[in-house]
Structures are given as C-alpha cells and as structure tokens.
Amino acid sequence: MLSSMKLGTDRIRQIILSLRNFSRMDEAEFKAVDIHEGIDSTLMILQHRLKAKPECPEIEIIKDYAALPLVECYAGQLNQVFMNILVNSVDALEEKNARRTYQEILNQPSQITIRTLLVDQAWIKVAIADNGTGIPDSVRQRIFDPFFTTKPQGKGTGMGMSISYQIITDRTYAVG
Numbered sequence: 001m002l003s004s005m006k007l008g009t010d011r012i013r014q015i016i017l018s019l020r021n022f023s024r025m026d027e028a029e030f031k032a033v034d035i036h037e038g039i040d041s042t043l044m045i046l047q048h049r050l051k052a053k054p055e056c057p058e059i060e061i062i063k064d065y066a067a068l069p070l071v072e073c074y075a076g077q078l079n080q081v082f083m084n085i086l087v088n089s090v091d092a093l094e095e096k097n098a099r100r101t102y103q104e105i106l107n108q109p110s111q112i113t114i115r116t117l118l119v120d121q122a123w124i125k126v127a128i129a130d131n132g133t134g135i136p137d138s139v140r141q142r143i144f145d146p147f148f149t150t151k152p153q154g155k156g157t158g159m160g161m162s163i164s165y166q167i168i169t170d171r172t173y174a175v176g
Contacts, residue, residue, distance in 0.1 A: 015044065032070035035078075035126065039063075039114060042082045049090045056097050057105050059090060064115040068124055077167045084160035085128050086112065091151065092132035 043050070043061060052058040093110040110131065117125040135143070142148045144165040149158035 030072055030074055032072045033075040035068055035071050035116060035124065036065050038075055038079045039082055039116075039126075042079055042086060045083070046086055046090065049087075049094075055102065056094075057102070057109060059093055060109050060111045062111055062113040064113065066115075066117050068116055068118055071124060074167075081164040081167050082126075082128075084164045088160065089128065089130040089132065091156075093130055096132050 050059045050061065089112050093112070097105055097110060108131075112128065112130045115125075115127045115129075117127075119125050139150055143161045145158075146162040147158040148162075149156040
C-alpha cells in the first residue's frame, strides 16, 4: 500500500512539474529555454489522450531530438503552440482509429513523430507529424483562419491553429 501511495505521489509530482513547466507562469518574459523540455511537458499533459484504452492501443510517440542550444522565447506561448498542434494530431488519429479495428491499429499503430533540428546558428526546426489521414488541400488552405474547424460542433473552437500562427509570426525568437 505504501509503495502504491509513493508511486501515486511521484506521478502527481511529475504532472505538477510538467504543468508548471508548460505554463511557465513564473517566466512570462522572453528568456532562454530548452525546447525539448517544453515538448516533453506538453506530452506529459496529453498522456491521458495517448495511453492505451480498451478499444484502442496507445498512440506511439517517436522523438528524434537533435542537440539544440537554449532558445530565447516566450516559453509559455510556444508550449501552447506545441499543445495545439499535438491535440490536433491526437484528434486526427482518434478519428482515423474510430474506423479501424483493434487488430488493424495494432498492425499499423498510430504514431506522432517529433523531430528537432539545428538548421544553423540562428534557426531551429521543430517538425510534428502523424500518420493520420492527412489534410485535404481545401482544408490546408484554411487551417490558420480564425474559427475554422473540421471538428463537429461543440468539439473545437477553430482558434487553436489561428492562435498558434499568431504566436509564431508575431513573436521574435532567438537561438543562443
């Protein structure tokens, strides 16, 4: 029983640290941060959406992280971008899996791949991809439009990608 309680409190501690890192409430200014730490905190928060369920195996996360320097940014806002993109990936995979059997999913597991790359001294690249059904051209042209969503009414606001676009294009980031 004590072992189980310790495991539970360790898990709670890990979640709280991830939430604190994700929100960066104590770091509202522009400062140097580890991008991988932000991505990993976002994944921890989304763990309940990624883990196996009786009707569906877990969504696999493949991390291909390069050695990156600290990046000067508004960490909380950048973490929100990671969250918006990853939630959309999970939603797309869940939608695809709803049309597949458990065995089909086991044979071709749902995956999200996250790659980071140091492009040069001033730029890094973060690529997030899933093996869902893809985005049709007609939708791709509109994904950054405010209030545009492909989700059923009540499921999405259509603001996630619009806000993400604004965060990335309106802010200056620096590799250092």
